[in-house]
Amino acid sequence: MFGYTCKRVFIGILSLFVLVTAAFFLTRMMPGSPFQTGNVSESVLTSMEEEYGLNEPVFKQYATYLSNLMHGDLGISFKKPGVRVSEVITRAWPATAALGALAIVLAAVVGTLLGIWQASTKKRLVKGGIFFSTMLGTGIPNFVIALLLMLFFGVKLKLLPIAGLTGAENYILPVVSLAVYPAAVITRLMRNTFQEEMNRDYVVLAKAKGLSWRRTAVTHILKNAWIPVLNYIGPAAAFLMTGSFVVESVFTIPGLGREFVNSIENRDYTLILGLTIFMGVTVIGINLLTDLLCAWLDPRVRRAYR
Amino acid sequence: MSKSKNTDKKIKGHLGKHRIRLSGVNRLFWAGLVLLTILMLLAVLVPAFSPYSHTKQSADIQNAVSTLSHPFGTDKFGRDIFVRVWYGTRISLTVGMGSALICGMIGILYGSIAGYWGGKTDLLMMRAADVIDAIPSLLYVILIMLVMGANVGSILFGICISGWIDLARIVRGEVQRLKMREFSMAARLAGAGAGRILWRHLLPNAAGPIIVNLTFMIPKAIFTEAFLSFVGVGISAPNASLGTLIQDARSQMQVYPFQMLYPILVLCILIFSMNLIGAGLEHYMRQMEEG
Numbered sequence: 001m002f003g004y005t006c007k008r009v010f011i012g013i014l015s016l017f018v019l020v021t022a023a024f025f026l027t028r029m030m031p032g033s034p035f036q037t038g039n040v041s042e043s044v045l046t047s048m049e050e051e052y053g054l055n056e057p058v059f060k061q062y063a064t065y066l067s068n069l070m071h072g073d074l075g076i077s078f079k080k081p082g083v084r085v086s087e088v089i090t091r092a093w094p095a096t097a098a099l100g101a102l103a104i105v106l107a108a109v110v111g112t113l114l115g116i117w118q119a120s121t122k123k124r125l126v127k128g129g130i131f132f133s134t135m136l137g138t139g140i141p142n143f144v145i146a147l148l149l150m151l152f153f154g155v156k157l158k159l160l161p162i163a164g165l166t167g168a169e170n171y172i173l174p175v176v177s178l179a180v181y182p183a184a185v186i187t188r189l190m191r192n193t194f195q196e197e198m199n200r201d202y203v204v205l206a207k208a209k210g211l212s213w214r215r216t217a218v219t220h221i222l223k224n225a226w227i228p229v230l231n232y233i234g235p236a237a238a239f240l241m242t243g244s245f246v247v248e249s250v251f252t253i254p255g256l257g258r259e260f261v262n263s264i265e266n267r268d269y270t271l272i273l274g275l276t277i278f279m280g281v282t283v284i285g286i287n288l289l290t291d292l293l294c295a296w297l298d299p300r301v302r303r304a305y306r
Numbered sequence: 307m308s309k310s311k312n313t314d315k316k317i318k319g320h321l322g323k324h325r326i327r328l329s330g331v332n333r334l335f336w337a338g339l340v341l342l343t344i345l346m347l348l349a350v351l352v353p354a355f356s357p358y359s360h361t362k363q364s365a366d367i368q369n370a371v372s373t374l375s376h377p378f379g380t381d382k383f384g385r386d387i388f389v390r391v392w393y394g395t396r397i398s399l400t401v402g403m404g405s406a407l408i409c410g411m412i413g414i415l416y417g418s419i420a421g422y423w424g425g426k427t428d429l430l431m432m433r434a435a436d437v438i439d440a441i442p443s444l445l446y447v448i449l450i451m452l453v454m455g456a457n458v459g460s461i462l463f464g465i466c467i468s469g470w471i472d473l474a475r476i477v478r479g480e481v482q483r484l485k486m487r488e489f490s491m492a493a494r495l496a497g498a499g500a501g502r503i504l505w506r507h508l509l510p511n512a513a514g515p516i517i518v519n520l521t522f523m524i525p526k527a528i529f530t531e532a533f534l535s536f537v538g539v540g541i542s543a544p545n546a547s548l549g550t551l552i553q554d555a556r557s558q559m560q561v562y563p564f565q566m567l568y569p570i571l572v573l574c575i576l577i578f579s580m581n582l583i584g585a586g587l588e589h590y591m592r593q594m595e596e597g
Contacts, residue, residue: 011433015440026449135585139578141529143536144570147556155560238442245537250556261537264448272452276445283442
């Protein structure tokens with residue numbers, strides 16, 4: 001376990017480094033100066049570039065950025081002078097994290113239940129219905145789901161609010177539109193592993209000693225069938241993060257995704273860079289944690305990894 | 307597909323129950339294929355033969371409702387939505403097929419080298435893939451779009467940076483498994499080179515998982531393209547992909563919802579048909595394995 005942890009952490013740190021480097025040089029390669037808004041004179045432009053350190057050689061800028069990053073300093077926004085990127089992040093992340101966490105919980109609960117139902121039912125209609133729904137769930141892009149939910153429940157029926165994040169009912173539509181895809185994936189995973197586990201010897205034994213079906217499912221099968229689902233939390237985090245771009249800009253929620261989309265529109269390069277790094281770090285971190293957790297729970301995983 | 311029919315018949319011969327299941331799976335595959343073919347035909351033919359162009363604006367027919375000459379109506383600039391939707395489908399299909407092709411080639415090459423040579427080469431190559439894979443791809447795809455400009459080429463480039471990794475892992479596993487089998491040993495004893503063994507003996511045996519993975523790659527790429535266009539870094543105006551069309555219609559969603567629903571419908575059918583094909587193939591492969 002120790003060796004495995006070291007290897008995974010090393011890979012994680014290397015990925016972080018690659019991400020920061022690639023993101024930095026890509027933002028430096030973006031065309032045009034960030035200060036060109038039309039009627040800025042040449043001298044003002046040079047003095048602004050000096051202030052932001054853009055007149056220095058690229059590698060020196062990179063070194064400065066890296067050392068600042070080590071201290072948690074992501075620089076100052078290009079478009080909103082005086083606003084630090086880290087301030088934007090501290091202001092925006094709670095909304096995104098709350099939506100993401102709620103969505104993953106909802107997806108896990110719904111996905112697990114549907115998966116078990118699909119695996120254990122004998123009704124062909126139910127089996128086919130759930131299969132078809134998971135196909136739909138993985139086939140419809142999340143921004144389409146968000147827009148359709150908004151159009152139907154918000155605009156046509158006027159049941160639920162369509163913008164902002166002020167009350168509890170504001171959470172319903174964004175969370176549901178984020179949760180559909182992961183729920184479909186978890187259903188599929190659960191169905192596959194549950195079906196496999198159902199025919200194992202230990203289940204037969206549990207049945208033979210008179211355990212109720214519910215008890216067998218919960219205490220015996222679920223314990224094993226949950227590992228692939230746990231493994232999926234990492235990719236799901238990446239999905240929820242990009243999902244937040246869409247859902248937050250559709251439902252006008254002041255979170256990280258909306259900040260990102262706005263910073264792309266404004267071509268605010270430091271903010272884009274800072275948000276990319278922050279989101280990348282979060283996803284890589286969650287991925288690493290779930291990988292380690294899975295390896296700790298299931299020795300086969302760490303043995304398969306050289 | 308003659309092979310599938312053969313097996314169908316064989317199973318029909320002595321296992322009555324299995325017949326229904328297998329043909330049910332084939333129904334998924336064929337439904338997807340038929341849908342996809344229709345969409346592809348429309349995407350190729352409609353922009354080519356329609357009297358309207360996807361960029362021509364016309365001030366006197368703005369936001370028109372559906373008529374015979376404009377089946378999906380017109381948008382706020384008086385452009386025919388029917389032509390624009392099928393033009394957008396063209397772009398989606400190009401991105402999907404193109405990225406599956408490029409990622410397929412890279413993935414197969416990378417995976418077979420790592421799997422066949424093994425040892426240090428394998429370890430190093432797979433660790434490098436792990437590093438790239440850990441970074442959420444949409445983040446750097448957005449950065450690349452900003453650097454390289456909003457066109458199909460940069461979308462393909464962005465998708466292909468990490469799109470090949472899953473396939474490479476699958477190919478590596480298959481090659482590792484197959485290279486110890488008798489037939490590849492025999493080929494090696496007969497003096498065949500590494501390239502020939504891989505190409506003629508190992509990869510054809512791994513074709514099933516490779517094809518399934520490639521079919522699922524297409525809808526993923528289409529989804530990525532639509533997402534990028536929706537976020538505002540995809541295909542630039544006046545050209546339009548399905549994602550751009552949906553994004554453009556969003557501002558008028560409350561007044562003219564159908565301008566948004568048509569591209570949404572086509573996009574969903576497109577992704578759905580690919581998923582059907584993929585699911586059908588996957589089931590088929592699994593049943594082949596089980597015998």
